[in-house]
Amino acid sequence: MIAEVVTQEPVLQFEGVSRVHGSGPTAVRALGPVSFKIRSGELVAIMGPSGSGKSTLLSLAGALDVPSSGTVRLNGRDLANRNPAELSQLRRRTVGFVFQELNLLPGLTAVENVRLPLELDGHPLGDAHQRALEELSHVGLRDLADRFPDNLSGGEQQRVAIARAFVGPRSLLLADEPTGALDSVTGESVVRLLKKQCALGRTVVIVTHDAAHAGWADRVLYLRDGEIVDETVASTAGAGGIES
Ligand SMILES: Nc1ncnc2c1ncn2[C@@H]1O[C@H](COP(=O)(O)OP(=O)(O)OP(=O)(O)O)[C@@H](O)[C@H]1O
Numbered sequence: 001m002i003a004e005v006v007t008q009e010p011v012l013q014f015e016g017v018s019r020v021h022g023s024g025p026t027a028v029r030a031l032g033p034v035s036f037k038i039r040s041g042e043l044v045a046i047m048g049p050s051g052s053g054k055s056t057l058l059s060l061a062g063a064l065d066v067p068s069s070g071t072v073r074l075n076g077r078d079l080a081n082r083n084p085a086e087l088s089q090l091r092r093r094t095v096g097f098v099f100q101e102l103n104l105l106p107g108l109t110a111v112e113n114v115r116l117p118l119e120l121d122g123h124p125l126g127d128a129h130q131r132a133l134e135e136l137s138h139v140g141l142r143d144l145a146d147r148f149p150d151n152l153s154g155g156e157q158q159r160v161a162i163a164r165a166f167v168g169p170r171s172l173l174l175a176d177e178p179t180g181a182l183d184s185v186t187g188e189s190v191v192r193l194l195k196k197q198c199a200l201g202r203t204v205v206i207v208t209h210d211a212a213h214a215g216w217a218d219r220v221l222y223l224r225d226g227e228i229v230d231e232t233v234a235s236t237a238g239a240g241g242i243e244s
């Protein structure tokens with residue numbers, strides 16, 4: 001089921017957000033201050049050198065980390081001052097993560113992995129299972145639902161992880177180098193799949209080092225030393241690829 005509430009609010013908004021580790025002379029500014037908005041249906045790529053703050057930005061966006069200053073809003077709601085229960089509910093219902101590797105629990109089949117967030121959220125097993133199968137169909141893996149991760153290719157595993165990130169009401173995917181461990185052709189197919197999800201009204205933020213993958217994005221934000229130093233908007237959003 002594709003559950004997407006179209007609102008006027010940006011899906012994700014950073015207002016003067018910074019993250020500083022430590023204090024005094026040894027303080028490290030990992031990010032910011034940065035401000036930007038991401039709207040429903042957008043595919044936004046984050047690029048920048050190692051240490052520029054990309055993972056920090058994603059962690060703040062997904063409420064895995066708390067800003068030192070500024071405001072992070074998800075669907076218009078300020079993430080500050082929420083108790084741990086509220087935050088974990090928000091992570092189960094609003095935002096999904098995909099990382100470079102080790103995304104799936106090896107002891108669970110593909111469909112069991114995908115249905116897990118729904119089970120944790122108290123859905124009856126039969127319902128969770130059915131929704132997980134639908135979600136696997138969206139990523140073209142309905143037939144491999146009963147395979148264990150070890151018996152899936154790297155690209156297939158990432159597609160299962162994408163299905164899990166979107167299962168249920170979640171409509172925002174935060175992906176930190178999801179293609180980093182894949183060959184370029186497989187990596188590109190994963191990005192195309194993410195683009196397809198955006199066409200369904202879902203929203204994706206992807207950290208990537210690969211300019212060809214970023215070429216599929218509607219917008220690219222470039223980070224350096226924790227700041228957004230450049231932003232490009234695709235001239236032919238949806239076409240994918242970059243001209244060289
Ligand atoms: N817990 C921490 N304590 C101190 N400094 C940190 C901590 N986490 C991150 N940093 C620093 O913050 C900066 C940004 O880190 P971040 O992981 O966001 O970079 P990145 O752009 O994701 O890099 P990469 O491409 O290597 O993954 C780096 O200088 C890093 O050393």
Ligand SMILES: [Mg+2]
Pocket residue numbers: 054055056176
């Ligand atoms: Mg990183």
